[in-house]
Amino acid sequence: MGHLNKLRARFTRHYKDKFNRGRIVVGLGTCGFAAGGDQVLEAIRQETGIRNLDVDIDFTSCIGMCYKEPMVEISLPGMARVIYGDMTPDKVPALLESHIINKHLLKEWAVMQITEEGATLYENIVKMEDNPFFSKQLRTVTSRLGRTNPESISDYVATGGYLALDTALSMQRQDIIEEIKKSGLRGRGGGGFPTGMKWDFVSQAEGAKKYVVCNADEGDPGAFMDRSVLEGDPHAVLEGMAICGYAVGADEGYIYVRAEYPLAIKRLQTAIVRAEEYGLLGKNILGRGFNFKLMIKAGAGAFVCGEETALLTSIEGNRGMPRVRPPFPANRGLWGKPTNLNNVETYANVPFVINRGSDWYASMGTKKSKGSKVFCLTGKINNTGLIEVPMGISLREIIFSIGGGVQNGKKLKAVQIGGPSGGCICEEDLDLPVDYDSLSAAGAMMGSGGLVVLDETTCMVDIARFFLSFTQTESCGKCTPCREGTKRMLEILTRICSGAGKMEDLADLERLGRVMKNTALCGLGQTCANPILSTMRYFKEEYLAHIQDLFCPAGACRALLIYQIDTANCKGCGKCAKICPAGAIRGEKNTPHVIDLEKCIKCGACLTECSFEAIKNDAALSWNKRPNTRRSA
């Protein structure tokens, strides 16, 4: 324990010292950068220079409120840390003047305050734990996100980092595996395989050489959990992998990160170098004789490399295509050696399980799904961002309490969960507990954690088409059903969305979906029909409306829209005729105009242009007058 204790004492001192000075921290995850956080940081540097302010400037990762980025945290000695959102370079002078110089909290820009031990709280500003976005969250894996500097090993160690590795190295290998088993931790990449059981398989597999691999090839549309964890707490992943390496008897590991995550790669590289410098990775870790070397492998842009066997094939330097299982990687993985493959979030959970014990971990969640899960809220939701919630929470709580409900007061139609392999959960099922088994039973899946909220303006056929177009272009082409089947399913869906669908198409979709599920080589092909099958299950009437009535209930499929001019409202101003790119609108000045439906290309330009609400998208109008026929079909 000696080595780590010394480090801890030193780093904890550093960490505490930080709060004894004025401090400005900018959120610089990818979302922070995208929102202009780097410009805000630059403005802060300039302003503090001009005003000669004696403050430290630091950065952190995304705390999860991506919708409030760029975020800036300001703390003064003895005072609570205050987080400001929606910052711009223009707001910086006023912010610094108020908070730093006048020591006056700028309430209208402040989002919340974070309490520190012994710090004085500000009045009239919500505490982080009382903020509705955070109050129902349970943050373990994400607990350092937005709180520490992800590139600082000092911050990590000071907040309990590498303590679990130290503990693990003094345990028997099998005891670690038993502890993980008892915790009930299941794979967070989507499959939900019990982690301890997998470790046990690798540990028992024959062979002197074994590998530990981290799957950070996150690729689902709307999913950024792994990126956020890697950008915000890279050391936790390294520590989890090192513990796993010790437990299963591996001395080398790879982190397979998609190349589209340059910031995550950079922070991982920094973390590995630092950890090696301090004897927390590499040779003779913590002086305990355990060697563990970690390497990063950047992906080459293929979604299918998130599939474990394709990922291993890609690390080996070959084209990333899945191989047949069995043999499973636990027995024959990387270069034919026993390999433990887990997801980023799974490894990041491990130090917490070791530190706080399996009983604590197993006390969270439901009977078969323990702990917490990170989700990404995207789509038509007010609070887009990253959240971590206890397993078993309902989707309704996630969307309405944490997510702040649907944008623009629209009605929620469905939640797409689990990415291209997942499915849609409709409004009636929102009270389902979020755990592996309930979601599967509802025709969706936990997946890696992408939650896309769809509102009434989303066409369910179109959303199925969107996911299919994704899987179709990402199919590796190895097996026939996936390569050819996705193409034909996409063609059928495109046909339906453009008004050329036939009733037989529905049977063909069902048959293709069934055959692909039954025969495709890997998970991508086996599950890629899920978005179609689940939308057909809950929203069949939308499919029927497209095919039989040539009508898109959501008004999203452009080819099916019918634009008409309401003669009662039309003043004959001629603006629509002028903007129409197809020359489809005619009419005398000051008399109601008419749209020639033959010529109309349904671009919607006239609708936007009209100041008198005279142009109506007829399809959406008549749908609203229809009775709700959901599930009746």
Added chain:
Amino acid sequence: MAEITLSINNVNITVPQGTTVLEAAGQAGVFIPTFCHDPELTNFGACRMCVVEIEGLRSLSASCVTNATEGMVVHTDSPAVQEARKTILELLLANHPLDCLTCGRSGDCRLQDYAYLYGVKTGSFEGERHSYPLEDDNPFIVRDLNKCILCGKCVRACAEIQGNSILDFAYRGFDVKVAPAMDVSLKASDCVFCGNCVAMCPVGALQEKGLRSAAPTWEVRKVKTTCPYCGTGCSFELNVKGNKVVGVTSCDGDVNGRTLCVKGRFGYGFIHHPDRLTTPLIKKNGVFKEASWEEAIKLVAQKLGRIKAKHSSDALAVLSSARCTNEENYLLQKFTRAVLGTNNIDHCARL
């Protein structure tokens, strides 16, 4: 070796441990269609034609890559299997030129055979088809990627049999195709035109240029023989139309399996070539004249004898050919040492 017993279509069969379900079915006389499987290549499990239903499993299993286990209950012809195979065939045919009337592989094509077997006509999946240009710029192999079903046998044949690894899969999704590095033509690649990929191709995507344009498959007679090019003694089949050799195809040779080199597979043009020598020629007054073997051998013997008498045996040297068999080479060195009386014997050592 340990043995296991499994049931295939309600018949028990005992096989050695490690046998695949496909092999076990073969031993039980149960037919399972395959595109991507070949006993000489590594198992790929890609075409999914060989799926079977195994009781207790959620989905169908590719029998070529599933090991038989004790007590396994396999159904090779259940409704789910039938549906899967027919759908896969429909999907393949939906992206196939269907020009069997003029295709050089018609009559020797697995896609055609299985379409017939399962009664699959053009299916419900009309849509985009590939329209790659025909690759016809080399003298040996015609590559028509529109007919390719992406079974990957050519990729594995090139890597595992020939050891050249010229081919691999390129691109993604519907655009996946087999291509040399940088997607150039075979001619522009490092391909040695051994044609072992062609021998593996189950459809008309890779065809022998001369053979497939000379005769439809049902008009050729196959005559098994030994390649005359070198002493390896590879077996192959001469494809004969009428009395004319129109091409060479692989057969299962004891020496070579189905492997051949570019000369054996494509170098048959000499057989009917007008320049081919069919009798010995003796130069008389500066002009070659046809002669009998007796005359020719007699003349050579005379001349060799004369040189040996006048200049000693070591004035003679003999160079033998790799095209001779071991036995012929042995005889030639025996003749050189014992009859000519010199050790000046060598061999060109390659083709």
